[in-house]
Amino acid sequence: MRMMLFALFWLCQSLGLMAETLSRSTIEPFIVPPYALGEPVNDKGVWTLLNSGGAEAGYVFETAQMAPLPGFSGAPVNMLVMLDLDGRFIDVRLISHNEPIFVSGLGEAPFRKFLEQYRGHSINTPMVVGTSYGSGAGDGGLVYLDGVVKATASVRIAHESILAATLQVAREKMQGVQSAPPAYPDPxxxxxxxxxxxxxxxxxxxxxxxxxxxxxxxxxxxxxxxxxxxxxxxxxxxxxxxxxxxxxxxxxxxxxxxxxxxxxxxxxxxxxxxxxxxxxxxxxxxxxxxxxxxxxxxxxxxxxxxxxxxxxxxxxxxxxxxxxxxxxxxxxxxxxxxxxxxxxxxxxxxxxxxxxxxxxxxxxxxxxxxxxxxxxxxxxARAEVAEPLPPWLEALRNRAADLVVLALALPALLWALGPRMNRLADHRHYGAIRLSVLAFVTGFVGWWGQAQLSIVTPLAVLRTAVEGGSFAYLLYDPVSLLVWAVTLIGFVLWGRGLFCGWLCPFGALQEFAHKLGRLLRLPRLELSARWDTRAKALKYLLLAGLVATVILAPEHIDTAAEIEPFKTAITTFFLRDGIYVAYAGFWLVLGLFTFKGFCRYVCPLGALMALGGLLRGRDWIARRKACGAPCQLCRVKCSYGAIKPTGQIVYSECFQCLDCVTIHNDPTRCVPLILAARGRSLQKAPAA
Incomplete structure (x- = not known):
């Protein structure tokens, strides 16, 4: 019989340990001003607690994850504990339980009233559950918590769960007492x-x-x-x-x-x-x-x-x-x-x-x-102390599968856009191939891999260079670092086109939006050539403003960098405050009518990419003497406005879409080729 009870106890503890931690959306309603929920600090349901100024004020955690003591129903009572940095209880709230006396007997009100007693008490003060028949305690400072009549055992189990979980957080997060692996009896x-x-x-x-x-x-x-x-x-x-x-x-x-x-x-x-x-x-x-x-x-x-x-x-x-x-x-x-x-x-x-x-x-x-x-x-005996890997190496191991996929995909893209560029542009399904690559970039590189490059990284490098410090943090996101490495290669080979045209997830979303606009036959809205040129200068002004912010007011750079909608659309899947979602949504809705308006006119990262494109060592798009004089077909077809009336390519605005390469190589569309073909046929006619 006792072994059966042991087995039941083990099962109850196991079920408690396997329970999933609560989500942010579930915990946040329990946190009331002036406090706010911060970020999770581990996988056991512990979160930071922020004060009204955004500074760390303590910790918030569930008891069932760290101290799953079974109650009379066999399941642990789960409570949410708010603890300040001095170890005082801010609040204890009931999340869930199955205690019979409170489910079908007394109701939850006495249980919740019992938990209110923890407020203001310190974890360093001895606390017991019992009826205090008067005031005053001895030198030991014993604190009595009034129990609940007919539910003494249940509230004591809840009390022990609270203390056990709180002690664990206090040891791990506040004092860091444990300096050696836990000791266990050596059998x-x-x-x-x-x-x-x-x-x-x-x-x-x-x-x-x-x-x-x-x-x-x-x-x-x-x-x-x-x-x-x-x-x-x-x-x-x-x-x-x-x-x-x-x-x-x-x-x-x-x-x-x-x-x-x-x-x-x-x-x-x-x-x-x-x-x-x-x-x-x-x-x-x-x-x-x-x-x-x-x-x-x-x-x-x-x-x-x-x-x-x-x-x-x-x-x-x-x-x-x-x-x-x-x-x-x-x-x-x-x-x-x-x-x-x-x-x-x-x-x-x-x-x-x-x-x-x-x-x-x-x-x-x-x-x-x-x-x-x-x-x-x-x-x-003690478990051997596992030497932690350097953070950059741990990051590599954690993202190994993603890195393998990118290590295959990105060189293939470089090869297709380099030695095989003309064959790619001439492929009869080129349009479908390009959209497939953009879908991969949006889904895998962006939403899954979280490798949306941002102006924040170059600005952080600049700030580190100005203020001094280590650049090791760049190694902590190896997927993004790999995309950055390929982008730098693209600078030398093509300028800004590789990233802005092929590797930017938000840019891909805008292109998909414009494709949808064409399918819906929405009107296309574009600036005149004169205003288009003026508007493209805006992104350089914004880049200059961000650089000035890093130097003059670095504490505001995170706010200023919100000019990019990347964090909202890609990093957080649009799960942010409404103003950010509306801002990102504006650019995508505009994309239904105007081709990649954010990329062309506003993107500070695009401006940096354009400046970085000065590393480009060659003009890689072939041109003919007739391009621009008299032929204007490529210029008219270029959605980015990156071709001058003279036929010259403006590489600082070229997104490497290859549309002009497709026209240039097509004897049925390129006007000089068509005229040349007609000239040959006219010359051969008399001989016939």
Whole structure:
């Protein structure tokens, strides 16, 4: 029967661990001004909490992900905890639960009222669930949280979940206490031990407190005379407490008989992250109070390590000990090593002495008595410390599949636009081929690969150069870096055309929008040649403004860079505030009527690409003497306005669409070729 319960407990914990973390849209309604939800910091449901000024103010996290303690329904209670940077609770909100008493009995209102009590309390302050019959506490600063009648066990489980999850966040995000991999009992370590050896080696430690010492601790307070039994027997023992960590098998065998040892091993086989602690008291203290509920946190015992509480919980095991072990009230407590507890380093165990002053509404006073404990390292093993890869190498590994695809696709594109350019332009399905490439760039390079190049990167390089610092951050996005590398190659070979015409996801979206406009037979709106030339200068002015912002007001560059709609349309899939979505949508709607208006007139990255095109080493588009004089077909057909009336290509505005190359090579469309063909036929006619 017990093994079935163990299996059920394991299943419940597993289900809790496998639960998915909540999405931003689910969590945000719980966060009220002046706070706002920041960014996720890990995959366990922990988010940063921002204040009204946008600065980090604490953390927000779910309890079910980090402390999935099963309730009476078998499922954990999931609560949202808001914790400030000093470890104080800002708020605790109920997300979901299946506790029967609150589902079909009392309703959720008492549960939610219970959670309101955490506000303002510090994680460093001892807190217990129980009814306080008056004000005042002893020097220990014990905080009582009023329980819920008929639901004491449920709220205590919720309380333990909150503390366990909060401790984990406090250790990992606020203090960074853990400096070594977690220690776990070494099952292969064995040595002959008995109780005397445990005591001699300090593995079993004793805390003895007389009644006189307790009276001295309460001296001068209203509780000084509230324990007649202590006054009557000052030399009697209030505490005769023994503490030993029985997680290591060699130690457990020196304390427990075979049947109890087997039961402990069965328990640990299911709850493998728990460290069991044997506590025995032969004094008056008794370890727990009269209202203690088994399988919950002991109300009169506490522990800390590195200044943070250790979450203790009753293991709910019935057991006996070997004959040479001291007799007394005994219990096995457990604490989760995943929450940062290291049994090999000093930690403090505290037993609390409580006194009540008054009869009907007594004031409760508390003093604590503690001992320091640590178990020798030889009884434990640690996982090998995995040397973390450099961030750039980790990024390479994470994006390996994407990089392989691009490593095949991008050289193929360079080859097709270079040595095979004329064959590509002459292909009877060239139009479909180009649209397919643009679809790949939008879907894979942009939305999937998140490799939409942005003016932000060159500006960041400029800022780093001005202010000093490392350029290593460029390696953290290897997919974008690969696109940048190919773009630089394109500068030398073709100028701006490779990126602006083939590798820009937002540019591809605009081209698709214009194709849709033509299918819908919408009117085409274009500027006159004079205003087109003037409007194309705007992007250079915007680029100059961004460069000036980097130098003069770098704190505003992120806002200024929003002139690009790339983040909205590509990076965030249009999931942003309405003003950004409307701005990006404006350019795409305009694209139905005007061919790639943003790219031609506004894009600061396009302006930089055009300037970078000065690296171009040749005029790569073939021209004939008749081009421009008298033939104007290519100029008229060029949607970018990149061909002068003289027939000369303006490479700073050429997007490498190859439309003019297609016309130039087509004997049925190129006017000089048509005229030449007619001339030859006329010359051959008389001979015929």
């Amino acid at each position: 292969d370590h064995d040595e002959p031990l008995d109780w005397a050896a445990l005591v001699d080696q300090g593995i079993a430690r004793n805390l003895r407190v007389t009644n006189a010492e307790v009276d001295a601790a309460f001296a001068g307070t209203v509780w000084a005379d509230d324990d007649p039994e202590a006054s009557a027997d000052p030399e009697g023992l209030f505490l005769d407490l023994w503490l030993v960590d029985i997680g290591p098998p060699a130690i457990a065998r020196a304390v427990l008989p075979a049947d109890a040892l087997a039961e402990l091993q069965d328990f640990l086989s299911v709850s493998g992250f728990d460290e069991p602690l044997l506590v025995i008291d032969a004094g008056r203290h008794g370890l727990v109070g009269p209202d203690f509920v088994r399988n919950t946190a002991p109300d009169l015992l506490a522990a800390t390590q590195d200044g943070l509480p250790i979450a203790l919980r009753d293991a709910d095991l019935i057991f006996s000990t070997l004959p040479d072990v001291p007799e007394g009230v005994a219990m096995i407590l457990r604490t989760d090593r995943r929450l940062g507890f290291d049994p090999t380093r000093d930690w403090q165990f505290e037993a609390k002495a409580l006194r009540a002053h008054g009869m009907f509404q007594p004031e409760i006073g508390m003093v604590g008595f503690s001992l320091t404990h640590a178990t020798p390292e030889r009884f434990f």
